[in-house]
Amino acid sequence: MQNFTPLSAALGGALIGLSAVMLWVMNGRIAGISGIAGGLFQPRAGDIGWRLAFVLGLIAGPLAYAALGGGIPAIQVTPSTGLLVAAGLLVGYGTRLGGGCTSGHGVCGLARLSPRSLAATGVFLAAAVATVFLTRHVLGA
Amino acid sequence: MPKILAALAAGLLFGVGLTVSQMVDPAKVLGFLDLAGDWDPSLAFVLAGAVVTTAIGFRLVGRLRAAPLLAESFQTPTAWTIDRRLIAGAAIFGVGWGLVGICPGPALAGLALAPAQLALFVAAMLVGMAGFALTESVLAQRAGRA
Numbered sequence: 521m522q523n524f525t526p527l528s529a530a531l532g533g534a535l536i537g538l539s540a541v542m543l544w545v546m547n548g549r550i551a552g553i554s555g556i557a558g559g560l561f562q563p564r565a566g567d568i569g570w571r572l573a574f575v576l577g578l579i580a581g582p583l584a585y586a587a588l589g590g591g592i593p594a595i596q597v598t599p600s601t602g603l604l605v606a607a608g609l610l611v612g613y614g615t616r617l618g619g620g621c622t623s624g625h626g627v628c629g630l631a632r633l634s635p636r637s638l639a640a641t642g643v644f645l646a647a648a649v650a651t652v653f654l655t656r657h658v659l660g661a
Numbered sequence: 662m663p664k665i666l667a668a669l670a671a672g673l674l675f676g677v678g679l680t681v682s683q684m685v686d687p688a689k690v691l692g693f694l695d696l697a698g699d700w701d702p703s704l705a706f707v708l709a710g711a712v713v714t715t716a717i718g719f720r721l722v723g724r725l726r727a728a729p730l731l732a733e734s735f736q737t738p739t740a741w742t743i744d745r746r747l748i749a750g751a752a753i754f755g756v757g758w759g760l761v762g763i764c765p766g767p768a769l770a771g772l773a774l775a776p777a778q779l780a781l782f783v784a785a786m787l788v789g790m791a792g793f794a795l796t797e798s799v800l801a802q803r804a805g806r807a
Contacts, residue, residue: 523692525683529703532682533710539674540711541718546667548729548736551675553765557787561794573665574672578769581676582685593680595771596688597778599761608768608782610757612789615765618750619740622764623675625751626708629738631715639743640751647755652694655760 540628543574552624553578554615618644664731676770682707685770687762694759 540551556571586592615621629637679685684707692701758764771779
């Protein structure tokens with residue numbers, strides 16, 4: 521467990537929670553990223569601007585953190601092109617079919633004690649853990 | 662306009678949260694999902710911090726406000742049944758998440774940090790979302806005609 525960072529993890533999580541509370545109290549919307557982005561493809565009048573603005577803010581977030589003196593975060597994206605495309609398709613379609621992702625079900629749904637979100641979070645965590653086990657320890661990729 | 666500015670601010674805060682927690686780094690996420698490897702439990706703390714903060718905040722808002730500050734009503738999710746779509750969708754998402762360690766929030770937040778790889782992932786993700794929207798509208802049309 522050499523990479524364990526519980527304090528920054530909990531603090532970052534609290535900021536994510538504050539963002540969800542902010543979007544709820546201001547706009548009355550659930551901060552589910554797949555729902556916010558996916559809703560762009562099922563557009564209704566007057567429902568596009570806030571979605572684009574949230575996505576723009578999300579993209580600018582790490583840069584704002586750097587500008588505040590946190591430094592540019594280093595991230596590692598090692599999967600191949602084919603794997604990135606395949607995974608992107610699955611994540612896009614699956615989150616819309618299941619009505620949420622890590623934020624909508626995992627954060628907002630669990631906070632609301634929604635049985636649907638609890639079930640969804642259990643399933644996607646289990647599927648992800650099983651997939652990592654298969655690719656890293658069985659197939660050895 | 663105020664709604665758009667509020668959404669922009671919330672998005673920014675969300676992106677900063679993903680950065681501080683390092684959830685924006687797919688390698689960190691895979692370290693959490695890899696129970697049989699050198700397991701890094703950090704993401705459980707991200708989830709706990711986020712869920713507790715959101716739970717407290719939502720309850721406070723529920724007590725203090727009958728409506729949001731900038732909109733007419735709270736868009737509360739209304740579905741309560743655990744159906745096949747929910748389970749299948751969550752399973753499909755989970756497999757995709759496990760393959761690369763990237764879910765929708767960090768994919769967008771990471772765009773400026775690793776543009777080459779994440780633009781590819783985000784483009785595919787948007788195609789998947791558009792594909793879902795398309796199948797839904799086709800199914801709805803068919804149901805309307807029947």
